[in-house]
Amino acid sequence: MKRSIYTLGNRKVAIIGAGYVGSSIAYALALRDVAREIVLIDINHEKTDGEAKDIRHGLPVMGTADLYAGDYSDCNDCDLIVITAGRGRKQGESRLDLANENARIMQSVVSKIKKYYTRGVILIITNPVDILTYKVSEWMDLPNGMVFGSGCILDSSRFVRTIADYVMLNTGVINGYVVGEHGDGQVPVWSHVTVGGVSIDEFCKDIGIEWNDDVKNKIAYDTKVMGAEIIREKSRTHYGIATCVCQLADAIINQRPTICSVSSVLMGEHGCRGVALSVPSVVGPVGVQQRIREKWSPEEYRGFFDSVEKMREVIEKIDN
Numbered sequence: 001m002k003r004s005i006y007t008l009g010n011r012k013v014a015i016i017g018a019g020y021v022g023s024s025i026a027y028a029l030a031l032r033d034v035a036r037e038i039v040l041i042d043i044n045h046e047k048t049d050g051e052a053k054d055i056r057h058g059l060p061v062m063g064t065a066d067l068y069a070g071d072y073s074d075c076n077d078c079d080l081i082v083i084t085a086g087r088g089r090k091q092g093e094s095r096l097d098l099a100n101e102n103a104r105i106m107q108s109v110v111s112k113i114k115k116y117y118t119r120g121v122i123l124i125i126t127n128p129v130d131i132l133t134y135k136v137s138e139w140m141d142l143p144n145g146m147v148f149g150s151g152c153i154l155d156s157s158r159f160v161r162t163i164a165d166y167v168m169l170n171t172g173v174i175n176g177y178v179v180g181e182h183g184d185g186q187v188p189v190w191s192h193v194t195v196g197g198v199s200i201d202e203f204c205k206d207i208g209i210e211w212n213d214d215v216k217n218k219i220a221y222d223t224k225v226m227g228a229e230i231i232r233e234k235s236r237t238h239y240g241i242a243t244c245v246c247q248l249a250d251a252i253i254n255q256r257p258t259i260c261s262v263s264s265v266l267m268g269e270h271g272c273r274g275v276a277l278s279v280p281s282v283v284g285p286v287g288v289q290q291r292i293r294e295k296w297s298p299e300e301y302r303g304f305f306d307s308v309e310k311m312r313e314v315i316e317k318i319d320n
C-alpha cells in the first residue's frame with residue numbers, strides 16, 4: 001500500500017486580522033471546504049465575532065467548517081496560521097510605505113503567536129509582504145520555508161488573467177509567473193509563458209495574433225498597476241488574494257502540493273540570500289518545500305536583482 005510521508009492534520013487554520021482580507025479568506029476557505037476548523041483573531045474582538053457569525057450562519061447550506069472568533073491560544077495545533085493584521089495602503093501609497101508601521105504590528109502579533117505555537121506553516125499576507133516575510137522568518141526561527149508570503153501569487157494570477165483575455169482563451173491553458181517583489185519591482189517571466197504548453201511567442205505567431213514588445217509591455221504594466229487601480233476604485237483589494245490563499249491552504253492542509261510564485265527567504269537561489277522574494281516554488285504541507293531554479297533571460301535577471309537590492313535597503317531601514 002502506498003503511504004504518504006505526512007499524516008493528515010486536524011485541518012485547522014487560524015487567521016490573524018479579521019479585516020477585509022482576513023474575513024474574505026475565511027469566507028473563501030469555508031465555501032471551498034478547505035479546512036475543518038477556521039478561527040478568526042483580531043484586536044477588535046467584537047467586529048471579529050460579527051464577521052465569524054455572519055460567515056458561520058451560511059455554512060449549514062454550503063460548507064462544513066467550524067468557524068468562530070477566538071484568541072491567540074487558538075494558534076495551538078494549527079496546520080496553517082495566516083497573518084493579515086496591519087494597515088492597507090491608501091491611494092497613492094506604495095506597499096513599501098507601510099514597512100515600519102506594519103512591522104511593529106507584526107512583531108506584536110508574532111510575540112503573541114509564539115506563546116501558543118506548537119506546529120504549522122505561517123503564511124504572511126500583510127504588506128509589504130516580502131519585507132514582513134523576511135522579518136517573521138527571522139523572529140519565528142523555524143525551518144526555511146515554514147514561514148512564507150503570498151508574494152507574487154496574486155500578481156501571477158492577474159498576469160495569467162490579462163494574457164488569457166488578450167489571446168481570448170480560458171485561463172486554464174495559460175501558464176506564467178511574475179517573480180521578485182510583490183510591488184513595483186515585480187518581474188513578468190515572459191521567457192517561460194506558455195499557451196497550451198507552447199511558448200507564447202510561437203503560439204501568437206502561429207495563430208496570427210499581434211505579438212511584440214509593445215503588447216508585452218502593456219500586459220506587464222496592466223498587471224503591475226491593477227492593485228493600485230482597484231484601490232482607486234474601491235479603496236482596497238481582498239477577493240483576489242482570498243481566492244489565491246485557497247490554493248495555498250489546500251496544498252498545505254490537504255496535502256495537494258502545488259507550484260506557485262510565493263515569497264520565502266532565499267538560500268542562495270540565483271546567487272541571492274538575506275531577502276525574501278517570490279520565485280516559482282513547490283508549496284505543500286511544510287510550506288515552501290523547494291524553490292525552482294529555472295533559467296531566465298538577462299533582462300528578467302536584471303529586474304530580479306534590482307528587487308533584491310531594493311529589499312535589502314528597506315530591511316536595513318526597518319526600526320525593529
Ligand SMILES: NC(=O)c1ccc[n+]([C@@H]2O[C@H](COP(=O)([O-])OP(=O)(O)OC[C@H]3O[C@@H](n4cnc5c(N)ncnc54)[C@H](O)[C@@H]3O)[C@@H](O)[C@H]2O)c1
Nearest residue numbers: 017018019020021042043085086087088089125126127241
Ligand atoms: N499580499 C497581498 O497580495 C495583499 C492583498 C491585499 C491586501 N494585502 C494587505 O493585507 C493587509 C490587510 O488589509 P485589509 O484590507 O484586511 O485591512 P483592514 O484594515 O480591513 O484589516 C486589518 C485588520 O488588522 C487588525 N489588526 C491591526 N493590528 C492588529 C494586531 N496588533 N493584532 C491583531 N489584529 C490587528 C485590524 O483590527 C483590522 O481588523 C494590508 O497590509 C494589505 O496591504 C495584501
